[in-house]
Every structure is written in structure tokens, then in C-alpha cells.
Amino acid sequence: MKEKKTLQYWLMKNEPEVYSLKDLRRDKRYAWDGVRNYAARNYLKEMKVGDLVLYYYSSSNPIGVAGVAKVVKEAYPDPTQFDRRSKYFDPKSPKENPRWVAVDVASVSEFPSVLTLQELKHNSFFEDMLVVKKGMRLSVQPVAEKHFNKIVKLGE
């Protein structure tokens, strides 16, 4: 493969009690569904196979980046939007033009310990990173390459 391709970097939030990196390593593959925010959905649509993802633990102790995952399947219609029993069921999503998408991710690595939000906030290198900014609640967000690389370096 000589084709040059530009990797993109992302950050995705999940609660470890809901689904942790250990779960991901066990299952090999995880369908990231249930995203019901248009901005986050648009980022899901931009993801390409091979893109790298910072796996972020929210509403947990500690809060922060737990490791790295990668995109293994690009955006496809999220099946939960058509499932009446799912809490993500969306009766307004048209079958012929589904409103919501999911991607599949796989585990890449898990940091020895979580790189905490506190540490990121205390390092001026990350001051313009979205997740550090106050009130940035988006569950899927883009990450600059320099931030991604630095976090991996610090995390490992």
C-alpha cells in the first residue's frame, strides 16, 4: 500500500461501568451505537478505518484517557434506532434514510493507568484541547495529532 492516507484522531467517551477497554479487548470489536447528538454523529461519519481513538472514561474514578482504540468499520446505520425495546429507539428516524450511525472499534492498547483529566488540565500543552475546555460534553470529538501523540507518550 503506497497510497498516502492521512490518519485522523478522535476521542470517544464511555463510562467504564458501561463498557471498558478491558471489555473491548475481550470482545475484540465493539459497535459504538447510541450516539444521539448531531455533531457527534457527523464526526462518526467522518471516521475512516484505521483512525485512532482515545478511549475516555467519563463519570468514573478516575476520569480520563484509558488507552487507544481504532476504527475497524466505518459509519453504518445504527440498528438501535429501529429497535423499539432499545432506549436509543428513535421513532422519527426514517428507515430509508436513517438518522443515526454507528462505527465499530477495536482495542489497540491500554495505558498502565488512566491519564486523568486533571493532568490534562494542568498541562498547558492541552489547553486548547476540546475535552479540557469547560462544558465540552460531546461524546465523540476530533483530536489534534500533536495532542494525540503527546497523550499516548504520557499514557505509556
Add this chain to the structure above:
DNA sequence: GCCAACGTTGGC
């Protein structure tokens, strides 16, 4: 459990 910051909904 609190609450600030958003995003969404729906009446007008």
C-alpha cells in the same frame, strides 16, 4: 446529588 452548559422540542 448538584448544577452549569448545552442541545432539543414545540408553541406561537
Add this chain to the structure above:
DNA sequence: GCCAACGTTGGC
């Protein structure tokens, strides 16, 4: 198309 009410996210 405005905007108040409401719901959700997520750090603290």
C-alpha cells in the same frame, strides 16, 4: 424563526 421549557451530559 424565536425562545422558554425541558432533558441530558458529565465534572465536581
